[in-house]
Amino acid sequence: MDTSFSTLGSLMIILALLLAAFGTVVPQVEGRAFFVFGDSLVDSGNNDFLVTTARADAPPYGIDYPTRLPTGRFSNGLNIPDILSERMGTEPTMPYLSPLLKGEKLLVGANFASAGIGILNDTGIQFLNIIRIWKQLKYFEQYQTRVSGLIGAEQTQRLVNQGLVLITLGGNDFVNNYYLVPFSARSRQFSLPDYIRYLISEYRKVLVRLYELGARRVLVTGTGPIGCVPAELAQRSRTGECAIELQRAAALFNPQLVQMLNGLNSDIGSNVFIAVNAMEMHMDFISDPQAYGFVTSKIACCGQGPYNGLGLCTVLSNLCPNRDIYAFWDPFHPSERANRIIVQQILSGSTKYMNPMNLSTIMALDSRT
Numbered sequence: 001m002d003t004s005f006s007t008l009g010s011l012m013i014i015l016a017l018l019l020a021a022f023g024t025v026v027p028q029v030e031g032r033a034f035f036v037f038g039d040s041l042v043d044s045g046n047n048d049f050l051v052t053t054a055r056a057d058a059p060p061y062g063i064d065y066p067t068r069l070p071t072g073r074f075s076n077g078l079n080i081p082d083i084l085s086e087r088m089g090t091e092p093t094m095p096y097l098s099p100l101l102k103g104e105k106l107l108v109g110a111n112f113a114s115a116g117i118g119i120l121n122d123t124g125i126q127f128l129n130i131i132r133i134w135k136q137l138k139y140f141e142q143y144q145t146r147v148s149g150l151i152g153a154e155q156t157q158r159l160v161n162q163g164l165v166l167i168t169l170g171g172n173d174f175v176n177n178y179y180l181v182p183f184s185a186r187s188r189q190f191s192l193p194d195y196i197r198y199l200i201s202e203y204r205k206v207l208v209r210l211y212e213l214g215a216r217r218v219l220v221t222g223t224g225p226i227g228c229v230p231a232e233l234a235q236r237s238r239t240g241e242c243a244i245e246l247q248r249a250a251a252l253f254n255p256q257l258v259q260m261l262n263g264l265n266s267d268i269g270s271n272v273f274i275a276v277n278a279m280e281m282h283m284d285f286i287s288d289p290q291a292y293g294f295v296t297s298k299i300a301c302c303g304q305g306p307y308n309g310l311g312l313c314t315v316l317s318n319l320c321p322n323r324d325i326y327a328f329w330d331p332f333h334p335s336e337r338a339n340r341i342i343v344q345q346i347l348s349g350s351t352k353y354m355n356p357m358n359l360s361t362i363m364a365l366d367s368r369t
């Protein structure tokens with residue numbers, strides 16, 4: 001009795017010592033890591049650390065953010081990645097360039113997105129120093145090296161493999177490239193259908209690289225209704241109808257994107273890439289804003305000129321008093337409330353919105369493995 005008791009006692013002491021030695025050096029990951037790539041629709045502030053004109057670092061950006069201060073998000077409040085994190089019960093992912101993103105905070109994931117970028121390297125050149133998609137992927141590699149120093153290579157690979165990825169690209173390849181100016185270099189080089197085929201083949205390379213870097217669940221958003229944003233209504237529409245040419249571009253691009261993702265998934269033999277139909281999600285409240293509690297989907301809350309769609313949203317712009325009743329916060333970006341509607345569809349939308357399945361289904365599937 002006595003001896004077995006003391007054996008048990010010393011065993012427990014050894015166990016406690018082991019836990020003390022190793023329990024502290026391997027920080028536990030709470031929830032699923034989240035990685036974000038793309039443009040201003042998902043940039044949470046990286047551009048604030050860069051020399052670029054594509055930034056949201058001045059009021060009234062952030063007017064409805066918890067701190068009421070600009071954060072670099074192109075929103076009055078939260079953006080889509082923030083709301084996704086909120087709904088998954090994890091902390092918001094921080095911009096990769098933030099000096100505050102270090103140590104255990106890295107285990108939550110990271111946001112590599114940068115406003116102004118596109119699929120192509122020449123998209124957004126007018127914004128000077130932005131993080132193009134291939135650089136974002138380089139930073140993802142660097143991130144993994146940093147995390148390996150914290151929890152080891154094996155655990156890092158698991159964290160990345162089990163993580164969720166969101167990538168939002170493509171809109172700028174039209175708005176800030178092909179259609180930026182009449183007779184742009186790309187529009188002289190390519191007909192629209194050929195340009196789109198080129199975009200899709202370049203995008204495929206990006207996604208293959210993301211897979212090689214360990215991504216195993218990737219939400220890929222198609223382009224929204226780029227012809228219906230207040231900026232395009234102001235420049236290209238006399239009657240308030242969505243700009244036809246840009247809508248045609250989106251209508252050609254999105255189905256080819258879905259087809260490309262299906263092809264990748266069948267090559268891999270697994271549903272790694274999930275198509276998010278941003279077009280359908282936006283068109284719901286653009287076609288019938290009142291049904292979603294908006295007074296308008298044509299006029300931006302913050303801006304100037306027709307539809308508040310000209311120029312940038314600045315402290316001198318018109319500003320609506322209640323951001324919740326506007327679908328568009330500024331000439332290009334949805335309001336927080338519109339972002340919430342989009343995230344709701346990502347989580348529980350039917351196959352009309354999410355192909356082949358919604359995020360709730362993904363989370364249920366992945367929690368079983």
Ligand SMILES: *[C@@H]1O[C@H](CO)[C@@H](O)[C@H](O)[C@H]1NC(C)=O
Pocket residue numbers: 121134135202
């Ligand atoms: C874009 O830039 C990356 C990295 O600099 C390079 O590897 C890639 O080949 C470029 N793509 C094209 C189409 O030039």
Ligand SMILES: *[C@@H]1O[C@H](CO)[C@@H](O)[C@H](O)[C@H]1NC(C)=O
Pocket residue numbers: 347348349350351357358360361
């Ligand atoms: C999407 O998610 C919900 C759960 O929120 C589920 O009930 C529904 O069947 C899913 N829809 C599809 C088409 O996968």
